[in-house]
Amino acid sequence: MSLASRLGDAARRDPRRVDRIALAVIALAALAIAWAFAVTVLRHTWLLALPLDDSYRDLACARRIAGGALGCAFGGECAAQSALASLVLAPVWALGARGHALVWASFVGSAVLYAAAALGVHRAVRPLAGALAATLAALATLGLAAFAWAALAGLASALAAALVVWLIALVLAAPGGSPPGRLTACLVAATLAGVEPALLAAAIAVGGAASQLGRRAPRAALGWLVPLAPLAVWLALTRVVTGHWLPGLAAVRSHFAQPGFAASDWPGTVVHLMLRTLYGVFWDAASPLVWPRAVAVLWLVGAVRVIAWGLRERRWHTAGVVLGAPFVVMLAVAATSGLWSFQHGRAVATALPLLAITFGCALGPVPRAVRWLRWLHVGAALAWTAGFIAAAIGVHAAEARLFAQGAADTAAQVVTIGEYLHRKRPDARVVVYGAGAIAYHGDGPVFDLAGPIAGEPPGVAHQGPGAVFELLERAGPARGLTHFAIAPGQLGVTEFSDDDLYHTPLPRRFAAHRLTRDGDLPLVTASWDHAGTGERPLHDHAGWAIVDRVDIADLASEAAHAWAGALGPRAPGDPPAHWSFVGREVGAQGLVLDGGRTIRAAGERFAIAASPARPVRLVLRTGGARAYPAQELTDRPVVLRILDDTDRELARATLPPATGRFAEIVFALPAGTPAVLHTRAAGPYRAFHWFVLQPE
Numbered sequence: 001m002s003l004a005s006r007l008g009d010a011a012r013r014d015p016r017r018v019d020r021i022a023l024a025v026i027a028l029a030a031l032a033i034a035w036a037f038a039v040t041v042l043r044h045t046w047l048l049a050l051p052l053d054d055s056y057r058d059l060a061c062a063r064r065i066a067g068g069a070l071g072c073a074f075g076g077e078c079a080a081q082s083a084l085a086s087l088v089l090a091p092v093w094a095l096g097a098r099g100h101a102l103v104w105a106s107f108v109g110s111a112v113l114y115a116a117a118a119l120g121v122h123r124a125v126r127p128l129a130g131a132l133a134a135t136l137a138a139l140a141t142l143g144l145a146a147f148a149w150a151a152l153a154g155l156a157s158a159l160a161a162a163l164v165v166w167l168i169a170l171v172l173a174a175p176g177g178s179p180p181g182r183l184t185a186c187l188v189a190a191t192l193a194g195v196e197p198a199l200l201a202a203a204i205a206v207g208g209a210a211s212q213l214g215r216r217a218p219r220a221a222l223g224w225l226v227p228l229a230p231l232a233v234w235l236a237l238t239r240v241v242t243g244h245w246l247p248g249l250a251a252v253r254s255h256f257a258q259p260g261f262a263a264s265d266w267p268g269t270v271v272h273l274m275l276r277t278l279y280g281v282f283w284d285a286a287s288p289l290v291w292p293r294a295v296a297v298l299w300l301v302g303a304v305r306v307i308a309w310g311l312r313e314r315r316w317h318t319a320g321v322v323l324g325a326p327f328v329v330m331l332a333v334a335a336t337s338g339l340w341s342f343q344h345g346r347a348v349a350t351a352l353p354l355l356a357i358t359f360g361c362a363l364g365p366v367p368r369a370v371r372w373l374r375w376l377h378v379g380a381a382l383a384w385t386a387g388f389i390a391a392a393i394g395v396h397a398a399e400a401r402l403f404a405q406g407a408a409d410t411a412a413q414v415v416t417i418g419e420y421l422h423r424k425r426p427d428a429r430v431v432v433y434g435a436g437a438i439a440y441h442g443d444g445p446v447f448d449l450a451g452p453i454a455g456e457p458p459g460v461a462h463q464g465p466g467a468v469f470e471l472l473e474r475a476g477p478a479r480g481l482t483h484f485a486i487a488p489g490q491l492g493v494t495e496f497s498d499d500d501l502y503h504t505p506l507p508r509r510f511a512a513h514r515l516t517r518d519g520d521l522p523l524v525t526a527s528w529d530h531a532g533t534g535e536r537p538l539h540d541h542a543g544w545a546i547v548d549r550v551d552i553a554d555l556a557s558e559a560a561h562a563w564a565g566a567l568g569p570r571a572p573g574d575p576p577a578h579w580s581f582v583g584r585e586v587g588a589q590g591l592v593l594d595g596g597r598t599i600r601a602a603g604e605r606f607a608i609a610a611s612p613a614r615p616v617r618l619v620l621r622t623g624g625a626r627a628y629p630a631q632e633l634t635d636r637p638v639v640l641r642i643l644d645d646t647d648r649e650l651a652r653a654t655l656p657p658a659t660g661r662f663a664e665i666v667f668a669l670p671a672g673t674p675a676v677l678h679t680r681a682a683g684p685y686r687a688f689h690w691f692v693l694q695p696e
Contacts, residue, residue, distance in 0.1 A: 019126075022135040026122060027115045029142050033396065034111035037152050040400040041407045044510060047100055048107060051406025051515065053414050053436030054249075055154030057081055057451075059102050060440035062089035079248045079435070079451045082156035083234070084192040089155065099441070106155045113158035114151040117353050118142050120165035124322070124357045127172055128309050129302075129364030132378065136385045137360020141353045143392035145399040146288030150349030153403065160197045161350045163190045164325065167197075167204060168357060171321050176215075178223025179208065187227035192234060195250045196350050199332040202228060204321055211317040242452055251452040253337045257459030259579040260570030273334035277348065281330070281355075288352065290392045294384075295359055302361035326354035398512065405511035410437060413504040413521040417485050418442045420502055420523065430483045431472065431526065433461065433490050447481055449490075457555040465492025466553035466580025466595030472496060473531045473593075474554065484524050493582055495593060498527035534594030537619050537691050538587070538664055544617055548609045548692035553580040553595035561608070562676075565687070566601035575630050583624035583688055585662050592662065596624065596688035598631050603640075603679035608692045616669040618642065618677075619691040622655050623663035634658045638685045642667050643678040650677070655685050662688070 041048055050056060061080035065087065080086040089106060097105045118138045125134040141147065151158040167190055170183040179187065190201035208224035238244065244251035255261055255269065281287055282296040289295050303323055310319025329351040337347065363381040365374045414434075418441025421428050426443040435448035447453070449461045449468060456475075460467050469492055475481070476496065484497060491497075502523040506516070536546065551557035552565075567579060585592045610616050620640070627633060634657060641652040651667040 019131060022131065022138075023119060023122065026118050026135070026138045026142070029139065030115035030118050031111055033142060033148055034107075034114060034152055036396075037148070037400050037403050038107065041404040044404045045408040045411045045507070047411055047415075048104060049407040049411040049415055049437075050103060050106070050154060051403050051410060052153050053410060053434045054081055055106070055156070056410075056414070056436035056440045057249075057434075058085040058089060058154065058156055059093075059106060060435060061086035062093050062102070063440060065090040066094040079242075079251075079448070080156070081154065081249060082159060082192075082194045083247060084189060084194075085154075085156040085159050087192075088159070107152065110152050110155050110158040113155070113162040114148065116162045117147075117151065117158070117165045120162060120169050121353050121356050121360065123169040124165065124172055125360045125364075128306060128322070128357075129361040132381070133360055133362075133364030136363040136381055137356050140360060140363075140385055140388055141356040143290055143389045143396075144288070144352045144356070145290070145392055145395040146346070147349050147352040148396065149399045149403055150346040153346070153406075156194060157346065157349060160190075160193045161353055163193050164197050164200050164329065164350055165353050165357070167201065168322055168325055168354065171204060171208075171318055177212070177217065177220045179227075184223075184227050188230050191227065191231035194248075195246075195336055196329045196332040198231060200325055200328045202231065203324075203328050207317055207321065242454055244452055244458055249451060250336060251458045252450070252462070255336065257462065258570060259459075259463050260567060260574070262569065265569065270331070270335045274331055277330050277334055281348065281351075288349070289355075290388055290395055294388075295355070298359040298362045298384075299355060302358040305361045305364075306358060323358060326351040326358075329354065401511040402513070402515070405509065406515045408507045408510075409514060409516050412507045413516075414438050414485075415441060416504050417502065417521065417523050421483075425483065428483050429479065429481045430485050430523075431476075431481050433486045438485055447475070447479065449486070457559055460555060462576055462579075463553070463555065464576040464578065464580035465582050466597065467555055469493050469582045469593065470551060470554035470557075470595040473528075473595075474556070476526060477528045477531055481526055484526055485521065487519060487521050492577075493593065495530045495584075495591070496526055496528065498525040500524050530591055530593055533590070533592045534583075534621070534689065537621075537693075538589060538592065538662060541617065541619075541693055543696055544693040545696045546691055547611070547694050550606050550608070550690040550692075551595075552597050552687045552689060558606075561606045563604065563606040565597055565599050565604045567597060568600040577628070577630040581624075581628040581631055583662060583686075585624075587661070594621065594662070594688040596621075596686050598628075598634070598684055598686055599679075599681065600632065600684045603681050604687065605676065605678050606690065607676050608673075608690075609675070610673060610692050610694055612672050614694045615671050616673045617693040618651070618667040618669055619689075619693065620655075620665045620667070620687060621662055621689040621691070622665060622686050623658050623661055624686055624688065625660055626658045632684050634684055634686055636683060638681050638683045640665070640685060641680045642669065643680060644674045645676055645678070647678070655681075658686065 038048060058080045089102065092105045093102055118141045121141045122134040122138040125137045151161055163186060167186050170186055174180055174183050187201045187205055190197040205224050205228050209221040212221035212224060234247065238247045246254055251257060255266060281289060282292050306319050306322050310316050330348050333347050363385065366377050414437035418438040421430065421442035428444045429447065430438060430442065430444065431447045431449065432438050434450045435446045439446045452458050460471050484491065500522055503520045505520050550561045550563055580595055580597050583594050583596055626635060636657055638655045639652060640655050642650045644650060650669050653665050653667055655665055656663050
């Protein structure tokens with residue numbers, strides 16, 4: 001008797017035993033991959049570190065939650081990638097896993113969840129296409145190196161992936177009516193695990209409720225909507241604690257926090273990014289999938305099989321959930337950040353095992369086919385899976401080296417600085433660009449330019465050097481910030497830096513490329529001697545007092561004055577420096593620093609606070625250097641008009657071309673000047689400050 005016949009007879013006699021063996025093989029293979037990643041890291045660095053500084057956000061937040069700072073779970077300082085991941089890690093910290101022990105706990109948890117995601121794929125495919133297809137689909141999931149990298153890089157990604165896969169598996173196993181307890185718990189957990197799993201859970205819940213309403217079962221429909229209640233409470237608490245509706249990093253990475261965002265352009269942008277995502281996943285040679293075009297064909301075959309199952313079982317909603325789930329996750333990425341290719345497909349890694357559920361259904365035997373055709377299909381499926389896994393081995397090795405390179409860079413820089421602060425400067429208040437390992441290993445508070453800052457408009461880092469300068473100028477002395485731990489070039493100004501305390505060079509390169517930029521990450525002392533040097537007009541206005549001022553590029557001042565400027569539309573790839581800059585001048589008043597913007601089109605609109613009974617002297621600071629990085633030249637005179645809401649001209653003046661020095665242009669406005677003013681110009685001009693003066 002052949003081996004295939006013996007296996008077939010064994011499967012018929014005890015199918016559960018065969019399933020248990022298959023599940024054990026899948027779990028062991030997943031844990032072996034995780035161990036291989038850990039060994040690769042430990043070959044190149046002295047400790048196990050996580051390759052992404054963002055992954056340390058969850059650890060830093062868990063540490064603070066364990067200390068009673070529950071507000072950290074919603075955002076603000078050390079905003080977590082996933083509130084649920086931080087809540088899971090907080091008891092581990094409280095039980096004694098401190099320092100690098102919590103990093104190990106996070107990695108082990110990620111490895112377990114990585115295995116759980118592969119087992120969830122098996123569980124989901126089993127009722128759709130049989131045991132063989134389920135096993136092959138799970139093994140193919142383990143062959144997705146980009147998914148392994150993302151899942152092992154941080155607990156947040158692994159938790160999100162495991163939850164969305166098991167959501168599909170539990171939906172397939174759920175009978176009609178209200179969702180069972182396990183599915184309800186999984187839906188609730190997914191709503192707290194991040195934007196992508198939350199949107200998928202919401203889509204499943206709303207779809208399930210609609211399906212039950214179609215069957216005239218309102219109670220069952222309500223049961224599907226109940227898991228969304230914790231999400232609503234969570235978003236409301238996020239709004240109360242941080243002032244933003246979107247949780248965590250979504251508040252600063254979304255399209256809505258980007259400069260140049262236009263609601264009218266957003267739908268078209270989302271469609272464009274979604275098409276780019278689909279092309280990048282299913283067709284591009286740089287796809288995070290192995291053999292992306294073959295996977296695309298198999299996915300179409302599997303989709304036909306899922307649709308046939310839905311028609312046969314009369315479960316159209318469930319079939320739609322299986323097919324649509326990966327695209328809901330991709331759409332969530334396109335509709336929020338749009339960074340689908342971020343760090344080797346990490347942003348859409350959650351969708352990859354969901355794709356495996358559908359394309360895995362194509363690997364099962366053809367039902368009701370003649371015996372020789374069934375065996376031919378089985379042989380082809382086994383051969384394809386073996387080839388897929390063989391091709392994935394080299395990709396896994398490359399991804400493991402990249403993982404190790406990221407871990408070595410993290411250990412050499414942000415982890416080292418965090419431990420230095422813990423030993424030498426426990427009371428430091430540090431400005432960082434990403435509150436990860438420095439916030440976790442250090443003791444003092446951090447001021448994260450790349451994260452949501454309580455009480456500040458989101459997304460300051462995306463607004464360019466001028467906005468970062470204005471924020472630091474205002475908040476640095478007020479909040480007692482003492483140090484910078486930011487790579488050169490990310491801060492935009494050097495005048496706020498004083499003594500260099502510590503430098504952390506990057507280790508040697510052993511991967512094809514690295515995730516971080518080459519260069520040192522310094523720790524320097526902050527100095528605020530030059531803060532506020534541009535807060536008054538440069539020339540004397542005797543008899544006139546400043547009653548209001550609009551500080552351009554200061555997001556708080558702009559928001560307080562309802563400022564809006566024609567900065568031009570956003571284009572893919574625009575650097576932050578496209579949106580603001582820092583002007584410098586050394587004159588009779590000494591060094592003057594001021595952040596500004598280029599007004600590229602029609603002009604500006606802003607509100608002022610002035611007494612209507614007195615005349616107004618409106619002073620515009622313009623000029624500056626002839627050229628700033630990523631900015632247009634303003635080398636021609638421009639006529640600027642001041643208008644009211646009815647487009648009635650109140651004053652006009654000619655702005656001189658930029659010559660390297662600031663120029664302050666005065667507009668004389670009569671008494672009764674309206675509270676809202678507009679500007680119109682025939683060409684681009686620079687704006688640093690609007691000063692509103694009235695007679696003393």
